[in-house]
Amino acid sequence: xxxxxxxxxxxxxxxxxxxxxxxxxxxxxxxxxxxxxxxxxxxxxxxxxxxxxxxxxxxxxxxxxxxxxxxxxxxxxxxxxxxxxxxxxxxxxxxxxxxxxxxxxxxxxxxxxxxxxxxxxxxxxxxxxxxxxxxxxxxxxxxxxxxxxxxxxxxxxxxxxxxxxxxxxxxxxxxxxxxxxxxxxxxxxxxxxxxxxxxxxxxxxxxxxxxxxxxxxxxxxxxxxxxxxxxxxxxxxxxxxxxxxxxxxxxxxxxxxxxxxxxxxxxxxxxxxxxxxxxxxxxxxxxxxxxxxxxxxxxxxxxxxxxxxxxxxxxxxxxxxxxxxxxxxxxxxxxxxxxxxxxxxxxxxxxxxxxxxxxxxxxxxxxxxxxxxxxxxxxxxxxxx
Amino acid sequence: xxxxxxxxxxxxxxxxxxxxxxxxxxxxxxxxxxxxxxxxxxxxxxxxxxxxxxxxxxxxxxxxxxxxxxxxxxxxxxxxxxxxxxxxxxxxxxxxxxxxxxxxxxxxxxxxxxxxxxxxxxxxxxxxxxxxxxxxxxxxxxxxxxxxxxxxxxxxxxxxxxxxxxxxxxxxxxxxxxxxxxxxxxxxxxxxxxxxxxxxxxxxxxxxxxxxxxxxxxxxxxxxxxxxxxxxxxxxxxxxxxxxxxxxxxxxxxxxxxxxxxxxxxxxxxxxxxxxxxxxxxxxxxxxxxxxxxxxxxxxxxxxxxxxxxxxxxxxxxxxxxxxxxxxxxxxxxxxxxxxxxxxxxxxxxxxxxxxxxxxxxxxxxxxxxxxxxxxxxxxxxxxx
Numbered sequence: 001x002x003x004x005x006x007x008x009x010x011x012x013x014x015x016x017x018x019x020x021x022x023x024x025x026x027x028x029x030x031x032x033x034x035x036x037x038x039x040x041x042x043x044x045x046x047x048x049x050x051x052x053x054x055x056x057x058x059x060x061x062x063x064x065x066x067x068x069x070x071x072x073x074x075x076x077x078x079x080x081x082x083x084x085x086x087x088x089x090x091x092x093x094x095x096x097x098x099x100x101x102x103x104x105x106x107x108x109x110x111x112x113x114x115x116x117x118x119x120x121x122x123x124x125x126x127x128x129x130x131x132x133x134x135x136x137x138x139x140x141x142x143x144x145x146x147x148x149x150x151x152x153x154x155x156x157x158x159x160x161x162x163x164x165x166x167x168x169x170x171x172x173x174x175x176x177x178x179x180x181x182x183x184x185x186x187x188x189x190x191x192x193x194x195x196x197x198x199x200x201x202x203x204x205x206x207x208x209x210x211x212x213x214x215x216x217x218x219x220x221x222x223x224x225x226x227x228x229x230x231x232x233x234x235x236x237x238x239x240x241x242x243x244x245x246x247x248x249x250x251x252x253x254x255x256x257x258x259x260x261x262x263x264x265x266x267x268x269x270x271x272x273x274x275x276x277x278x279x280x281x282x283x284x285x286x287x288x289x290x291x292x293x294x295x296x297x298x299x300x301x302x303x304x305x306x307x308x309x310x311x312x313x314x315x316x317x318x319x320x321x322x323x324x325x326x327x328x329x330x331x332x333x334x335x336x337x338x339x340x341x342x343x344x345x346x347x348x349x350x351x352x353x354x355x356x357x358x359x360x361x362x363x364x365x366x367x368x369x370x371x372x373x374x375x376x377x378x379x380x381x382x383x384x385x
Numbered sequence: 386x387x388x389x390x391x392x393x394x395x396x397x398x399x400x401x402x403x404x405x406x407x408x409x410x411x412x413x414x415x416x417x418x419x420x421x422x423x424x425x426x427x428x429x430x431x432x433x434x435x436x437x438x439x440x441x442x443x444x445x446x447x448x449x450x451x452x453x454x455x456x457x458x459x460x461x462x463x464x465x466x467x468x469x470x471x472x473x474x475x476x477x478x479x480x481x482x483x484x485x486x487x488x489x490x491x492x493x494x495x496x497x498x499x500x501x502x503x504x505x506x507x508x509x510x511x512x513x514x515x516x517x518x519x520x521x522x523x524x525x526x527x528x529x530x531x532x533x534x535x536x537x538x539x540x541x542x543x544x545x546x547x548x549x550x551x552x553x554x555x556x557x558x559x560x561x562x563x564x565x566x567x568x569x570x571x572x573x574x575x576x577x578x579x580x581x582x583x584x585x586x587x588x589x590x591x592x593x594x595x596x597x598x599x600x601x602x603x604x605x606x607x608x609x610x611x612x613x614x615x616x617x618x619x620x621x622x623x624x625x626x627x628x629x630x631x632x633x634x635x636x637x638x639x640x641x642x643x644x645x646x647x648x649x650x651x652x653x654x655x656x657x658x659x660x661x662x663x664x665x666x667x668x669x670x671x672x673x674x675x676x677x678x679x680x681x682x683x684x685x686x687x688x689x690x691x692x693x694x695x696x697x698x699x700x701x702x703x704x705x706x707x708x709x710x711x712x713x714x715x716x717x718x719x720x721x722x723x724x725x726x727x728x729x730x731x732x733x734x735x736x737x738x739x740x741x742x743x744x745x746x747x748x749x750x751x752x753x754x755x756x757x758x759x760x761x762x763x764x765x766x767x768x769x770x
Contacts, residue, residue, distance in 0.1 A: 012624060015412050023405075241626065
């Protein structure tokens with residue numbers, strides 16, 4: 001195993017040294033005055049990164065815990081909900097809402113397709129009586145970033161509330177909770193927020209709060225009202241992961257130093273560089289070739305190459321961890337994440353290593369152009385909106 | 386605020402520097418071969434610390450999350466369960482099982498009383514048809530450590546399974562999951578396991594697994610079968626808090642270096658030293674004056690002293706964080722935790738600081754004897770069984 005490690009999966013993502021340093025600080029009590037200052041500042045910063053004036057609730061949990069909190073606070077058994085599904089994480093919404101007894105309908109696409117607001121409008125009209133639409137902003141399994149603003153508008157026309165999985169998108173691409181009327185936005189610490197996994201969050205709009213009061217699924221750990229009551233006093237309902245809370249506060253401080261808009265622009269340029277570099281060496285993209293899908297670049301495994309072996313070889317030979325395909329795409333695509341603490345030289349490193357292994361294995365690719373092309377695109381090209 | 390900080394609450398507890406150092410290491414992917422080695426070793430170590438050959442399931446969550454996993458996997462709505470309640474955490478079992486629709490009966494004691502197996506036997510006979518008894522091994526709110534071996538035996542006589550909250554006891558006092566027939570044991574990373582908060586665990590016996598297959602509450606994040614299926618492949622169902630997993634593995638390594646039996650003996654001696662020191666200065670114990678209650682020493686606030694102000698003064702003047710009373714004991718008792726990464730000089734520091742503040746405030750206490758008495762008891766006295 002190579003000694004230097006490069007974490008380039010779409011999550012967990014690399015964590016800046018300042019954030020790691022915060023994790024090494026002695027543990028403090030979660031009700032001490034020093035911690036309360038950090039906690040209150042973090043809650044304010046979370047509202048800022050979610051672009052909301054409403055509540056952002058924090059859970060000690062994986063991202064899936066945040067999903068579950070949304071289902072059990074927003075839904076009642078038997079209620080008709082719609083899951084917009086075009087990949088692994090869309091399917092997770094379906095499975096979870098089904099588990100909790102909802103009448104789950106789907107707007108289902110093949111993995112890799114981009115959900116459309118018109119399709120959603122038609123499906124909602126056909127179904128009638130849908131109370132909640134679950135959707136994924138960045139479908140990490142395929143690289144697609146959906147236009148949740150348009151999807152949310154279509155859902156609202158039909159009188160439904162929207163719950164958005166923004167786990168891999170929040171902080172990397174725009175997610176305007178209030179301006180786009182996103183009723184609930186769920187995310188996690190371990191992607192563009194540049195913190196280890198272990199914290200999940202849910203932004204809850206006033207419309208969602210009105211629903212919570214009437215919803216009938218039992219809840220204790222995920223109980224939004226309980227969590228809000230504590231947070232309103234700068235307190236936690238249960239002993240939180242105090243180290244991760246401090247770390248996330250440091251990470252958001254770094255994100256705001258760069259500026260949210262600058263971070264979004266950086267992700268667009270990283271995505272462009274990754275896609276153009278891959279194409280330059282003759283690879284075919286699985287991800288949509290568009291600026292919005294700036295979180296993870298999915299690439300088809302070239303003919304004659306074993307995709308799982310490619311991921312393993314990059315890891316064993318160079319210490320570079322990328323991701324393979326999930327579900328039925330296992331072995332067929334590979335995914336390079338560029339979320340959070342990434343710059344252009346991470347992208348060129350990934351491209352260079354992929355190129356070297358593919359060339360050694362006799363794949364039909366162009367040598368010596370990918371890195372240069374990625375740098376060109378990074379440095380010049382079309383301005384970022 | 387004093388610069389040097391002393392964390393002496395009953396949780397979170399101080400974390401050894403080796404564990405903090407592990408938290409500062411770069412993040413690795415949870416499905417990488419390097420992490421799998423750590424994860425598999427940790428699962429083995431967790432079985433060892435729980436003294437079980439069966440499964441120990443790991444959750445990214447506060448301790449309460451582990452509680453909730455036990456309720457939703459073990460129970461069905463309408464089922465009659467019994468909560469043995471003698472403090473804040475016993476009451477939490479009651480509230481939680483009630484939330485999930487169980488028919489919750491109580492064996493209820495005043496805070497600070499020690500539950501008895503005879504009482505439990507009588508209550509179970511009176512009620513009939515109880516499927517599950519929830520109990521607390523170390524009632525952190527009062528300092529009482531219950532005899533869960535005897536309580537479990539009484540529950541089994543009546544055909545009920547037992548679920549034990551061992552959050553503040555596991556690793557500090559004996560908890561023999563298999564030998565005592567504890568069907569489920571729930572704990573957390575942030576007490577005697579010497580790791581920051583954020584991981585919760587549930588040891589699940591074969592008898593409990595048989596129940597899980599028939600229980601009818603919906604579950605996804607807490608689904609024991611899903612978590613076991615992943616763990617059986619040295620994998621996690623959801624992205625775990627990888628940093629905390631590595632840290633907990635380091636901490637358990639330190640615990641086994643000392644030896645579990647040695648750690649139990651150390652806690653007994655720390656408890657004795659704290660109690661004898663407090664008594665020597667003329668304070669009255671709220672905790673039972675017995676070796677088993679070796680986790681937290683609760684002490685009555687002397688007459689004429691404001692208990693909340695005492696906790697605040699220790700913190701502001703000396704950087705020493707102890708805990709006040711919970712619930713109706715707020716202001717009436719103070720609690721010194723000596724769980725996990727503690728030695729005798731932590732106890733003497735706490736005693737010395739309490740003595741100084743109480744003396745300054747004119748409390749009727751004896752000066753200059755507490756520390757010496759604590760050291761004497763630590764060094765000599767009755768051997769630890």
